[in-house]
Amino acid sequence: MSVTSIFAWQRALLALLMLLSGVVHADTQKEDSIKAGFLFNFAKYVEWPAKTMKDGKLRVCGLSSEPLSGNLVKLQGRVIQERVIQVYTSVGPDDWHNCHVLFISADESQRVETLLRAVAKAPVLTVSDSEDFTNSGGIIGLKLHIGRIRFNINQGVANKAGLIMSSQLLKLADEVLP
Numbered sequence: 001m002s003v004t005s006i007f008a009w010q011r012a013l014l015a016l017l018m019l020l021s022g023v024v025h026a027d028t029q030k031e032d033s034i035k036a037g038f039l040f041n042f043a044k045y046v047e048w049p050a051k052t053m054k055d056g057k058l059r060v061c062g063l064s065s066e067p068l069s070g071n072l073v074k075l076q077g078r079v080i081q082e083r084v085i086q087v088y089t090s091v092g093p094d095d096w097h098n099c100h101v102l103f104i105s106a107d108e109s110q111r112v113e114t115l116l117r118a119v120a121k122a123p124v125l126t127v128s129d130s131e132d133f134t135n136s137g138g139i140i141g142l143k144l145h146i147g148r149i150r151f152n153i154n155q156g157v158a159n160k161a162g163l164i165m166s167s168q169l170l171k172l173a174d175e176v177l178p
Contacts, residue, residue, distance in 0.1 A: 029069050036071035043080050045166035052123050058083040061091040061099035097122040104128040123162045150174050
């Protein structure tokens with residue numbers, strides 16, 4: 001299989017996952033599993049500055065001991081862009097800037113402003129399911145819309161952090177803030 005066909009297959013898979021993500025009901029475990037899948041796919045379509053990717057690892061972090069009902073740790077060891085995912089939980093303020101992807105649950109909404117200020121210029125993809133996250137300065141905000149997980153992107157914040165968002169990812173967002 002050629003590299004071009006692999007990328008085409010990946011784009012089609014991302015589109016299918018994000019457009020046709022399973023209907024989410026009151027089942028928090030299922031919803032959190034889908035959100036973890038979104039985080040994995042977001043990381044496929046974001047480019048970090050080369051200097052932050054020297055060790056061949058992609059650090060995915062969560063603030064609590066079991067982010068996304070424990071589903072975040074299921075990403076451990078998977079590979080994206082030839083980088084092995086390492087999942088860190090219970091990440092404290094001193095380590096927020098060392099993450100490539102930082103998930104902030106809605107339960108942590110009282111800390112969002114402090115957190116976003118701490119990583120404002122660091123190449124950290126911030127993702128949250130807290131309300132109005134992208135308008136508050138976060139990069140990707142997950143939301144439940146008509147029983148489906150959808151997302152908004154704040155491209156201006158991503159650019160300031162030195163992250164390049166794939167045009168494929170931007171097309172799938174409900175809203176892209178400049």
